[in-house]
Amino acid sequence: MTKSDPGRRRGSRVPARTRIMAWLLLVLIVVLGTVVLLVRQYLHNQATNRVTTSLEQETGEFVRFVAEGNSAAASAQEPAKFFRDYLGDQYPDATEALIGVWRGTDGMRALPQAQNERIVRIAEDRDLLRRITASSRTYGTERTTAGVMRWARVRVLTGGEERAWFVVTRFTAEATAQVDRIVRTLLLVSGVGVALAAVAAWWVAGVILAPVRQVRRTAAEIGERDLTRRIPVEGRDDIAALAEQFNGMLDRLQEAFAAQREFVDDASHELRTPITIVRGNLELLGSDPAEHEEVVRLCTDELDRMGRIVEDLLVLAKVDRPDFVTPERVLVLELISDIDAKVRALGDRRWILEHVADGEVWVDPQRLTQAMVQLAQNAVQHTEQRSEVRLGCSLTQRTLMLWVSDNGPGVAPERMGHIFERFVHDQGRRGGAGLGLSIVRAIAEAHHGSVRVRSENGACFEIEIPLRAPDAPSEEPRS
Structure with a gap:
């Protein structure tokens, strides 16, 4: 198992400006996608409700027609004549078909009333009518060559042994297409909005991060010999606070470096003389014991003075520390x-x-x-x-x-x-x-x-x- 390098940087290499823009766009896309899906679902529900209302309206009109004295006529008359009398006064929509269906000794027959010839042909499909009339439900959905068709039926009592039904069909392709057109328009507008938002997010992120880039450039240009550069502070937001904190840090660094240089300069300046004295006396030291004793005394005095100077310099170097005094x-x-x-x-x-x-x-x-x-x-x-x-x-x-x-x-x-x-x-x-x-x-x-x-x-x-x-x-x- 290889050990990870502790000095290796962790995290993403993607620039902060790109990450900000990406997150803003991701949030925007999620919001817009959710809105489009909700609108699409709402419009589909509305279209479905309109179709259901239309079916209920047509079947309700037929039921009222039968209830208004035509029930006896329906029982006495042939289904063909009864449905012809009713359908002759109806004007269905372009996507709607009203069908009278009955089954006698010669098989299933249908009498449709529709404005569209293709819908008439579909309405005369015997297999389709057989599935509708055989269903245990009074409403349902079928798929045809003209698209999805929703239907509703009413049982009719007729004379003889024939069974009859009044069937209302309505095709949802036009309503669905209209919903799809609205959704496509929403997607197009959302796409344009996302593109504009990307440009705006890139620009805004650049404006927000400009002081941060300035901090980075200033930090890169600052060296021990040049701590005088400062970041201009504008406004009172978090970025301005960051710039102020950075400038404060530079002030403290400048003071620390100045104190360090002053300490080094002071030490070198003040220690140069005793070091020179000690070295000069040692270089000129002879073999006379009395001279040895005098040189040792003089060097000891100078070394003691150097020690006192170093101690004093160390005290002055601690002046800026918070624990210099402990009240x-x-x-x-x-x-x-x-x-x-x-x-x-x-x-x-x-x-x-x-x-x-x-x-x-x-x-x-x-x-x-x-x-x-x-x-x-x-x-x-x-x-x-x-x-x-x-x-x-x-x-x-x-x-x-x-x-x-x-x-x-x-x-x-x-x-x-x-x-x-x-x-x-x-x-x-x-x-x-x-x-x-x-x-x-x-x-x-x-x-x-x-x-x-x-x-x-x-x-x-x-x-x-x-x-x-x-x-x-x-x-x-x-x-």
């Missing part, structure tokens, strides 16, 4: 106390917790702690030993404010607008890879907040978090 109910007092305990180990500074708020907020404590520790580390890098570093928090009905301030050299005014970008170093504030403040901004924005810096007698970094973030619960925070 939970947090007591502000516990949050700021934990932060204060952690930052005191960063350096020999005079750490001052100048303001503490009390209340409950909906935030990610791990990420906020990471941001505050990063700001504290930044303050340590830009201040001298035993310098003051202050941190604190405040809580209002709308926002949670966290800050870290120092009395270092501050931030140059021309650098204020770019200090939170990646790999931006402020000339007045030394050290770092230029990624820490980018991480702080990413964490603040992930909480739908912001971060800003003020430079007055040092630097003060503030993180502001709104208490009613779009994805937070509806219940009010307690303060």
Whole structure:
């Protein structure tokens, strides 16, 4: 047994436009076919009912004729004279024959009254009359050379030993032919309608699928280097919604590719320097043990710096992930106390917790702690030993404010607008890879907040978090 190829496409190879047209035509053909069959059956029933009504009318007239005083005459007279008297006043239709039939000692005889000579000859067919008069039914159908013939008969009482019958026959070929002509006309009109519907269905399917084809062509033309193409959105139907979803997907892909390229560019840019330093020192390494120790120390420092850069880049690469922050109910007092305990180990500074708020907020404590520790580390890098570093928090009905301030050299005014970008170093504030403040901004924005810096007698970094973030619960925070 051969295994199916999992990569092989399944399904029909017929284009969607052809399938749509085929299904529409199939439904139309089924509907039209059903209508034609129902109309044909209805018309045949109508024709049959008209023939039946005609037979009942003729036999009814004969019965009334007999009942109106002619019964005694029929019994006393010869059948030939009786039928001649009655048929002489009758004018049958072109497809109808009125026949008086009797059987005497000399065999079966018939006296027909008809407008068509061929019908007269058929009416005089002895075998046909014998089958009609011998039937146990008073009506029936026979097939003749002139087509299908329906008949009805009435028994007549005559004198002597003769038996007589009044027979009415009517041929249905003309009525059937008329029905067939109507059905053929319906079929012709239906065929023309199906042809026109095929053209219309092909055009409509093309119009409906045009945006889908545009999506396909756009998807085929899009590459990693060109994600700027978008599908024009017109209307508010399902196709427009598909185009909007596709454009949204392209936006997300473009952002993802941009983030990926930015990550690669940032990593290659920032890692190039330590790699060059390590390689240069290793290439110039001599045999002196003291030199060996110094090169190992320098390479270890550079490798540690590379590790920190990679970790920071990985954090920034996770910014757009939905699980970058996982908010939970947090007591502000516990949050700021934990932060204060952690930052005191960063350096020999005079750490001052100048303001503490009390209340409950909906935030990610791990990420906020990471941001505050990063700001504290930044303050340590830009201040001298035993310098003051202050941190604190405040809580209002709308926002949670966290800050870290120092009395270092501050931030140059021309650098204020770019200090939170990646790999931006402020000339007045030394050290770092230029990624820490980018991480702080990413964490603040992930909480739908912001971060800003003020430079007055040092630097003060503030993180502001709104208490009613779009994805937070509806219940009010307690303060």
